[in-house]
Amino acid sequence: AQTVTQSQPxxxxxxxxxxxxxxxxxxxxxxxxxxWYKQPPSRQMILVIRQEAYKQQNxxxxxxxxxxxxxxxxxxxxxxxxxxxxxxxxxxxxxxxxGAGSYQLTFGKGTKLxxxx
Amino acid sequence: KAGVTQTPRxxxxxxxxxxxxxxxxxxxxxxVSWYQQTPGQGLQFLFEYFSETQRNKGNFPGRFSxxxxxxxxxxxxxxxxxxxxxxxxxxxxxQGGAGSNYGYTFxxxxxxxxx
Numbered sequence: 001a002q003t004v005t006q007s008q009p010x011x012x013x014x015x016x017x018x019x020x021x022x023x024x025x026x027x028x029x030x031x032x033x034x035x036w037y038k039q040p041p042s043r044q045m046i047l048v049i050r051q052e053a054y055k056q057q058n059x060x061x062x063x064x065x066x067x068x069x070x071x072x073x074x075x076x077x078x079x080x081x082x083x084x085x086x087x088x089x090x091x092x093x094x095x096x097x098x099g100a101g102s103y104q105l106t107f108g109k110g111t112k113l114x115x116x117x
Numbered sequence: 118k119a120g121v122t123q124t125p126r127x128x129x130x131x132x133x134x135x136x137x138x139x140x141x142x143x144x145x146x147x148x149v150s151w152y153q154q155t156p157g158q159g160l161q162f163l164f165e166y167f168s169e170t171q172r173n174k175g176n177f178p179g180r181f182s183x184x185x186x187x188x189x190x191x192x193x194x195x196x197x198x199x200x201x202x203x204x205x206x207x208x209x210x211x212q213g214g215a216g217s218n219y220g221y222t223f224x225x226x227x228x229x230x231x232x
Contacts, residue, residue: 110159
């Protein structure tokens, strides 16, 4: 069974500063995918960034980037130039093939990020 | 294109009743997954449907069931509601198959309160 751990329940950052959210995972799979999702008060889970385990290059999406360390099973999210709209719960998630063509997401407990003006 | 639509947004039910939640996936997406979100347990996988067939199920009692229709719309049903079933129920849509690893698009969820 896979597990995802987010060790920071809450974090805060000043507007325009940089913040890093941590995530570690445990799996015996070799091919898998990692995601960061954002959940603002509107409740909708929004995909922030994804990483394929077989790719060594770290994924980047505008102000969001990851530091993927496969051997250490670590997948942290860096948010640069933080904006007020980044205030949300952030969830790290893992997926690997579950059989019969199915994938399911395993989520961490989340990190509540507050961006301070 | 339209996103994932979940109805209703809010629901209040009494213990012992049953409830049905609905999810309409993104057009062209054949896979629909359901997740339960609670403050204590976090996000937990309920089940996944693809082309009207359940192909994966999480660790939930048989009171939780679902189905998918030929237009890919999905419903989940919870019978004999318990207080602990109070949660946000999220639906996720994906292309299915190998395309699923490209990510899932979630709806805004249905907030179920059991009293």
